[in-house]
Amino acid sequence: MTALSPGGVRTSTTFEAIGTRWTITAGDPLDPALLARVDEVIAEYDATWSRFRADSAVARLARGEQLDLGPTAPPLLALLEDLRQRTGGALDPLVAASLEHIGYNAAVDLLAAPGYRPAPRAALHRDGGVVRVEPPALLDVGSAGKGQLVDLVTEVLAAGGHGEALVDASGDLRVSGVPVRVALEHPFDPTAAIGVVEVADAAIAGSAINRRSWSAEGGRRLHHVLDARTGRPVETVAATWVLADTAMLADALATALFLVPPEALTDAYDFRWVRMRTDGVASWSPDLPGEVFR
Incomplete structure (x- = not known):
């Protein structure tokens, strides 16, 4: 996705973190102390949730420990548990083993093992932020x-x-204060857009199978969006975009829309959406604040 018109915002900084490119744009200059706090928050989050680090908290859970994962855990895990139920287990935080099986592992070597591996049948026990996985498994x-x-x-x-700001983490974007027009990148042609939406005091997240995709032996085309019940990459949906009040919700629902139709989620969550199938046919919510090109 590309932010087309950041309105009155006029200063930005770009950096790499958690394996992706970030851009923060604000109405006033960002002082070094504030940027240092941003770095600290990102580092703390990575140390808790990164499955690519042997010293992270989730890696320690996978070794059988019980840990307090802090204040980010309750809302995050509660949302993922609800979506696991609503997708019939297709979206599951235990999908790490399935991703590693097809080569999306800590080394990111993209060397896939034969076949596919469903997410393990493990129970995630949580009391507030205190978490245990039985039997131990990676989240x-x-x-x-x-x-x-x-x-x-x-x-x-x-x-x-900085009440007027835009935080863009390569596909997850939150806007505060000034409306921003965002182009929706075509999943089959990164030089084109399938539409434009306006995001105002809200977030938008997008996901597509052309991002983080690779080939395996035998001509298998693989990507990172899996059905956790089978461990297989989704084959019918090419890209999704969701607008919601928070980036966490937008991100989660953008993934869920690969696995279930919007109608499975609209009774529980307030969001707007665009969904493109692998045959090129797109659909979108009738109250979308923007335009999808036909």
Whole structure:
């Protein structure tokens, strides 16, 4: 996605973190102390939730420990548990083993093992932020975690006096204060857009199978959006976009729309959406604040 018109915002900084490119744009210059706090929040989050680090909290859970994962855990895990129920287990934070099986592992070597591996049958026990997984298994919160981190960075900026800001983490974007027009990148042609939406004091998240995709032996085409029940990459949906009040919710629902139709989610969540199938046919919510090109 590309922000087309950031309105009155006029200063920005770009950096790499958690394996993706970030851009923070604000109405006033960002002072070094505030940026240091942003770095600290991102580092804390990565140390808790990264499945690519042997020293992270989720890696320790996978080794059988019981841990207090802190204040980010209750809202994140509650949302993912609800979506696990609503998708019939297709979206599941225990999908880490399935991703590692097809090569999306800590080394990111993209060397897939034969076949597919369903997510393990393990129970996630939680009391507030205290978490235990039985039997021990690795969590992957990528379906909503980057969005939650965007929200946390937005909160840091607001606490620092930047009520007018845009936080963009390569597909997860939250806007505060000034409306922004966002182009929806075509999943089959990154030089084109399938539409434009306006985001105002809200968030938008997008996901597509052309991002983080690779080939395996035998001509298998693989990507990172899996049905946790089978461990297989989704084959019928090419891209999704969701507008919601928070980036965490937008991120999670963008993933869920690969696995279930919007009608399975609209009774529980307030959001707007665009969904493109792999045959190129797009659909969208009737109250979408923008335009999808036919």
